[in-house]
Amino acid sequence: MSLRGRHLVPYMPGSYDEGSHYQGNDGRLLQRERTSQVLVDKARRLNDDFLVTLSNPGNILQAAEAKALLKEHIQTITTTVATLSKDIEVLESQMMIREQSHKQSNHSVKNLELHHVGSITDLRSRVGRCDASIAKLSTQMRGIFESVSNLSKQLQDLSKNLSETIMDTSTKVCFSLFLCIKFNIS
Template structure:
């Protein structure tokens, strides 16, 4: 599974420098071949030729001493072992190069996640999360830097270990296994941190959306209450205007009646004066009776108008009292909702402070 991951990460376009001293065995192989040629005396019994990492042994003269033959066999085995060591070290070098490519790809992925994180944070217009997001981003960058430094230190240690193992193969497999385990652990740790960061970002985003939704609902409720209050006020004003119109109408009717009465009285007085001066006493009595009846009508009209004004005033006072009570109830309900929203915002702020701590 680790090799498959390394192969997948190697498909990226990341190009890293080659490890210094990747093939130090070529000079050693030349030195061994020179020593082997220096040992030969007379015609060689067997000639070893290297062709594309293969050893071809040719039979020679059988007159050489057996000890020389044994020495040739040992030298041949040493060359074979040296070639095996060279191949193993080449494999380890390739694995280190793949590891560097994978590390670079992880770094690029981490920076890409950082850019996405900054883009998501720029969409949030609240000033409450600015310090928290800045600290989270700084911690994320510090953690990525520490991982890169640790991986660079591990790679430098592995390079030194490869240079130290040029003359032997003992411990190569153990070092490769340890490196794979360490890299897998680092990858798992990095992925876990990235997943936790994404989860915390999603949680904060959902909390902010919830707070915005609550605030919007409170604003809508307040707007509805304000609209209802305005409608009630408009109705009261229309009723007051209607009552004022009725009062003006009644006053006009009463004044017109009084004018007609005065005209009739004057006309009757003129007629009675012209008709008979002898009936002056009767006319005076009639006028006295008529004045008394007219004063009674005026008193009744005034009492009726005062009762209507008092009734309208009491009705208007009751409606104003009901309106004030409804306004107080709406204000209390809005204050309760605002207090709940403020408590929710305080809890969110406390959660953010706890996460930052």
């Protein structure tokens, strides 16, 4: 088997600019998985080629080709391990970022919850004070209405008494005038 035309790391075309940030991350992870799979497949093919070359008794050229295949196999395995190591590092860093983000979100939610609980407690105490003030004002208003009603009743009674007194006095004055006029004329 010839070594010409073989590349250590195969070219994997892909677009990393499509979609949102998360889709881009997913696309990159998918691309890395594909690259890793291609490298593993290549390592298996090289291993198979090497075993076929070794199993055939041959000349020095086949031994050299077997040596080259073994060397390429080792390089491919090394590259695959390095790629997988980088993939693992990227995934670990992404997991750490997500975990940190999750912790910050939880902390923010707890702070917000405590703030809301404090606000609700404050509102409840304000509502209680308002209810007490409304009850107090209601009692005072009832007392004022009763006082106004009593004063109105007293005013009506006084007005009635005054009218009666005026009528009685008017009648007496008229009678007295009548008597005076009658005695003066006579």
